[in-house]
Amino acid sequence: xxxxxxxxxxxxxxxxxxxxxxxxxxxxxxxxxxxxxxxxxxxxxxxxxxxxxxxxxxxxxxxxxxxxxxxxxxxxxxxxxxxxxxxxxxxxxxxxxxxxxxxxxxxxxxxxxxxxxxxxxxxxxxxxxxxxxxxxxxxxxxxxxxxxxxxxxxxxxxxxxxxxxxxxxxxxxxxxxxxxxxxxxxxxxxxxxxxxxxxxxxxxxxxxxxxxxxxxxxxxxxxxxxxxxxxxxxxxxxxxxxxxxxxxxxxxxxxxxxxxxxxxxxxxxxxxxxxxxxxxxxxxxxxxxxxxxxxxxxxxx
Amino acid sequence: xxxxxxxxxxxxxxxxxxxxxxxxxxxxxxxxxxxxxxxxxxxxxxxxxxxxxxxxxxxxxxxxxxxxxxxxxxxxxxxxxxxxxxxxxxxxxxxxxxxxxxxxxxxxxxxxxxxxxxxxxxxxxxxxxxxxxxxxxxxxxxxxxxxxxxxxxxxxxxxxxxxxxxxxxxxxxxxxxxxxxxxxxxxxxxxxxxxxxxxxxxxxxxxxxxxxxxxxxxxxxxxxxxxxxxxxxxxxxxxxxxxxxxxxxxxxxxxxxxxxxxxxxxxxxxxxxxxxxxxxxxxxxxxxxxxxxxxxxxxxx
Numbered sequence: 081x082x083x084x085x086x087x088x089x090x091x092x093x094x095x096x097x098x099x100x101x102x103x104x105x106x107x108x109x110x111x112x113x114x115x116x117x118x119x120x121x122x123x124x125x126x127x128x129x130x131x132x133x134x135x136x137x138x139x140x141x142x143x144x145x146x147x148x149x150x151x152x153x154x155x156x157x158x159x160x161x162x163x164x165x166x167x168x169x170x171x172x173x174x175x176x177x178x179x180x181x182x183x184x185x186x187x188x189x190x191x192x193x194x195x196x197x198x199x200x201x202x203x204x205x206x207x208x209x210x211x212x213x214x215x216x217x218x219x220x221x222x223x224x225x226x227x228x229x230x231x232x233x234x235x236x237x238x239x240x241x242x243x244x245x246x247x248x249x250x251x252x253x254x255x256x257x258x259x260x261x262x263x264x265x266x267x268x269x270x271x272x273x274x275x276x277x278x279x280x281x282x283x284x285x286x287x288x289x290x291x292x293x294x295x296x297x298x299x300x301x302x303x304x305x306x307x308x309x310x311x312x313x314x315x316x317x318x319x320x321x322x323x324x325x326x327x328x329x330x331x332x333x334x335x336x337x338x339x340x341x342x343x344x345x346x347x348x349x350x351x352x353x354x355x356x357x358x359x360x361x362x363x364x365x366x367x368x369x370x371x372x373x374x375x376x377x378x379x380x381x
Numbered sequence: 382x383x384x385x386x387x388x389x390x391x392x393x394x395x396x397x398x399x400x401x402x403x404x405x406x407x408x409x410x411x412x413x414x415x416x417x418x419x420x421x422x423x424x425x426x427x428x429x430x431x432x433x434x435x436x437x438x439x440x441x442x443x444x445x446x447x448x449x450x451x452x453x454x455x456x457x458x459x460x461x462x463x464x465x466x467x468x469x470x471x472x473x474x475x476x477x478x479x480x481x482x483x484x485x486x487x488x489x490x491x492x493x494x495x496x497x498x499x500x501x502x503x504x505x506x507x508x509x510x511x512x513x514x515x516x517x518x519x520x521x522x523x524x525x526x527x528x529x530x531x532x533x534x535x536x537x538x539x540x541x542x543x544x545x546x547x548x549x550x551x552x553x554x555x556x557x558x559x560x561x562x563x564x565x566x567x568x569x570x571x572x573x574x575x576x577x578x579x580x581x582x583x584x585x586x587x588x589x590x591x592x593x594x595x596x597x598x599x600x601x602x603x604x605x606x607x608x609x610x611x612x613x614x615x616x617x618x619x620x621x622x623x624x625x626x627x628x629x630x631x632x633x634x635x636x637x638x639x640x641x642x643x644x645x646x647x648x649x650x651x652x653x654x655x656x657x658x659x660x661x662x663x664x665x666x667x668x669x670x671x672x673x674x675x676x677x678x679x680x681x682x
Contacts, residue, residue: 205675266598277658297567300671307662310655354611357578361608374506376677
């Protein structure tokens with residue numbers, strides 16, 4: 081089976097990019113889209129993010145064989161309840177949420193008897209909204225599927241082929257393991273970036289102007305991440321609470337050890353740690369997950 | 382006065398970039414260079430980082446009117462003691478170290494009677510060594526000078542003109558204020574990045590391969606910073622201990638507040654914080670301190 085009629089609910093960075101990537105990678109497929117914000121619908125129409133914009137969510141999904149929910153994870157259940165009565169028989173419902181355990185549960189509750197295959201394309205930028213999407217967003221990125229045990233194999237295969245057509249690589253895992261992995265590779269980095277940018281702007285001895293001026297020393301990288309969509313990230317932290325709090329505990333332990341090394345002047349411990357983390361960067365580059373050029377190849381070089 | 386004969390001691394990323402930037406921005410000046418590592422000297426010779434490579438540090442500085450020490454901050458005092466007997470009358474000795482209070486003190490001790498004007502160009506990449514330098518490194522970046530009260534105004538002016546010729550913008554402040562500002566904008570971000578990359582690679586429930594694969598969710602940005610030169614950064618933390626520990630205390634306080642908001646499910650507090658930090662990113666872009674394109678304009682877009 082191949083998906084031919086794809087409905088995208090929510091037309092921000094992710095939903096819009098899926099629409100554009102389908103035009104490039106799956107020219108035979110037809111997309112319908114809907115967003116609850118009329119301004120987003122208008123921008124989506126102007127940018128032609130989907131073939132047809134629907135007036136309602138129900139209308140968007142009515143004849144779809146694949147529905148992808150591209151809304152904040154806290155809004156998944158409500159979106160699923162709205163579309164539930166309008167879904168066609170045999171449809172697959174998926175999503176792009178950054179936490180999977182709570183989403184799998186929410187969609188299971190809202191869509192009894194429907195094939196739900198939660199998914200998370202590990203891709204994004206600090207931009208959000210219908211103007212931010214682009215077709216290449218998923219290229220060389222991993223898309224994690226977290227199907228339940230009773231999901232039909234041919235539908236899992238079809239969803240894998242769909243994401244591969246958009247340029248992604250596929251991995252399958254349980255929702256719980258996904259949430260742990262992403263807590264490390266994404267949620268904690270975002271939480272830390274949001275925190276340090278807040279700390280820096282609250283200093284009384286250092287003005288905010290100074291923080292901005294001298295941000296090239298490292299801080300500016302954190303400001304990029306801390307510019308990500310606030311609603312999306314609020315929902316991620318509320319919905320992946322346990323894994324985030326566990327990882328945060330470990331990070332805090334390690335930070336305390338570094339703090340002690342600085343306080344006691346233990347240069348050897350600092351050096352050993354800093355030497356070790358260099359190797360990780362090399363592996364990120366080798367795996368094709370980042371630009372190999374210094375400073376991400378930023379334009380001032 | 383204008384500097385015409387410039388000696389660069391230490392030919393890594395910073396020293397090498399100064400040499401290359403002088404060739405572009407100050408074609409009338411002559412550079413001599415030295416590095417204690419013979420392999421670095423050889424690479425510097427091949428890349429023509431300076432006009433003339435000296436056999437010893439003393440020889441490199443002998444007729445210089447400006448000497449720039451480009452060694453880790455923990456090696457400044459020793460480097461200064463070595464060149465002290467060979468310095469010409471009227472010379473200005475400066476540096477590029479990332480902490481300024483300890484460097485100002487060390488150079489003062491080692492070079493009594495010599496005009497010392499500590500400097501810190503807030504620029505760099507995660508690369509280090511003589512192959513990493515490039516002429517545009519300082520363009521649009523701030524260079525902070527921390528002259529003592531008795532430094533002659535015309536020499537401060539000459540050093541300002543020198544850095545402006547290399548593309549930098551100039552700011553003057555006290556060493557203590559510099560160390561506080563840079564603790565926020567550079568040292569703490571590096572310490573956090575080094576820590577989280579270490580934490581992630583020590584997980585037992587999540588493999589290192591998974592951490593690498595799914596790094597596009599945010600983690601990969603931290604690996605870039607955590608690939609920076611370990612010797613340089615060990616020295617920075619040992620030499621700016623007080624300011625780093627103070628800032629770290631504030632960051633930890635703020636992180637604890639975020640942790641509590643997640644634990645208690647306080648979505649409003651999280652949203653308010655995430656909304657606020659977005660504005661900082663806009664200011665970093667407006668001040669020309671980062672690439673405005675999403676994801677730093679990384680090559681996969």
